[in-house]
Amino acid sequence: MTARSRSAASGRAGGIAARLIIAMALVIIAGGITALLIAALVGPVFFHHHLIEVENSPGTTFEHAEAAFISASTLTLAIALGASALTSLAVSLILARRIGASLGTMSTAAAQVAAGRFQARVARPRVGAEFDELADAFNDMATRLDRDEDLRRRLMADVAHELRTPVTTISATVDALEDGVQQLDPQTVEVLRTQASRLTRLAADLAAVTRAETGALHLDRQPMTPQEVLEVAAESARDRYTAAGVELVVEASTHLPEVWVDADRFGQVLANLLDNALRHTPTGGRVGLGASRHGDGVRLVVADTGEGIDGVHLPHVFERFYRVDTARDRDHGGSGIGLSITRALVHAHGGTITAHSAGVGTGTRFVIDLPAAATVADLPTADLQ
Ligand SMILES: Nc1ncnc2c1ncn2[C@@H]1O[C@H](COP(=O)(O)OP(=O)(O)OP(=O)(O)O)[C@@H](O)[C@H]1O
Numbered sequence: 001m002t003a004r005s006r007s008a009a010s011g012r013a014g015g016i017a018a019r020l021i022i023a024m025a026l027v028i029i030a031g032g033i034t035a036l037l038i039a040a041l042v043g044p045v046f047f048h049h050h051l052i053e054v055e056n057s058p059g060t061t062f063e064h065a066e067a068a069f070i071s072a073s074t075l076t077l078a079i080a081l082g083a084s085a086l087t088s089l090a091v092s093l094i095l096a097r098r099i100g101a102s103l104g105t106m107s108t109a110a111a112q113v114a115a116g117r118f119q120a121r122v123a124r125p126r127v128g129a130e131f132d133e134l135a136d137a138f139n140d141m142a143t144r145l146d147r148d149e150d151l152r153r154r155l156m157a158d159v160a161h162e163l164r165t166p167v168t169t170i171s172a173t174v175d176a177l178e179d180g181v182q183q184l185d186p187q188t189v190e191v192l193r194t195q196a197s198r199l200t201r202l203a204a205d206l207a208a209v210t211r212a213e214t215g216a217l218h219l220d221r222q223p224m225t226p227q228e229v230l231e232v233a234a235e236s237a238r239d240r241y242t243a244a245g246v247e248l249v250v251e252a253s254t255h256l257p258e259v260w261v262d263a264d265r266f267g268q269v270l271a272n273l274l275d276n277a278l279r280h281t282p283t284g285g286r287v288g289l290g291a292s293r294h295g296d297g298v299r300l301v302v303a304d305t306g307e308g309i310d311g312v313h314l315p316h317v318f319e320r321f322y323r324v325d326t327a328r329d330r331d332h333g334g335s336g337i338g339l340s341i342t343r344a345l346v347h348a349h350g351g352t353i354t355a356h357s358a359g360v361g362t363g364t365r366f367v368i369d370l371p372a373a374a375t376v377a378d379l380p381t382a383d384l385q
């Protein structure tokens, strides 16, 4: 909660300040009503009684009237003060018990979260808007921690799983070499090299996705035309496309606004998409790189005529380690991190990326929406990195 919303909460109806003011007003009203009642009902009787006594006792009328007034007003004040004190005691006790109970619940839940039990939640205590907001903030924090912990666990399991195959292959090969079952021929060296480079790539990919997702990535941005961005990416992939017999075309509309990108990092975004498209498009297929205006920004599209993605898998392809066909995609050397890195990099550029496919055999389209350079150039540098 921001300082502004905090001060708004304390001023608003239902806030703790408003409740305290109401409690104090209750005390004053109770005291006032009691004083009025006593003054109206008991005071005159008392006063009257004193005046009757004037007849039967010595002393002047003036002295008796004065004594009657003093005792009547003292009695009225004493009873009114007693009533105020009782009301104030009751109100303070009720408030203190409710606040104490809600703080107690909150601290128990906080202790549970501190002990790693992130499922702990608290109910809104309803003793003031600030307490309800504190409970909501606590629940949000616990939900987030719970989700992060779940992600961390899954990530550890996935990393362990990814490491197992190459590590097992390397150690089995080394054992076989040691026992003399296998010779250190070029084929064995190739097996060792492939598995070692798979480990190296996994480490580099994990570092890249972590850097991009935690925002620890420094972007060296410059204004570029969308056409230029696409041409550079297409040129780097051209040879591999030619070798695989897949056509690669760039179709960018003219007069598009410039985009504000880090050429290397954004090159990596398109390289990942082009790499996937090539891997999933058979010889004779076609991959198109397009750019068009989209609202105030620019839309970049990488569309292939390849195998497409089933609707069941589409929502998951940006998740770390997600592969549609685990065995086959792994055989290609992929670890399923490419699209997570891609999405994190696009987000770091202030853009969004989505995947579309009408199903298996219908090709796949990746759509990136980026803000135009003119709309982001005014932002402070910290927001751009
Ligand atoms: N153009 C595409 N056509 C069909 N399927 C695709 C396409 N792009 C991605 N996929 C599917 O989405 C999955 C996730 O892609 P991602 O790039 O994250 O991983 P990868 O290519 O398998 O491995 P890596 O990129 O880490 O080498 C892929 O395994 C593949 O099954």
Ligand SMILES: [Mg+2]
Pocket: 272, 275, 276, 334, 337, 338, 339
């Ligand atoms: Mg990939």
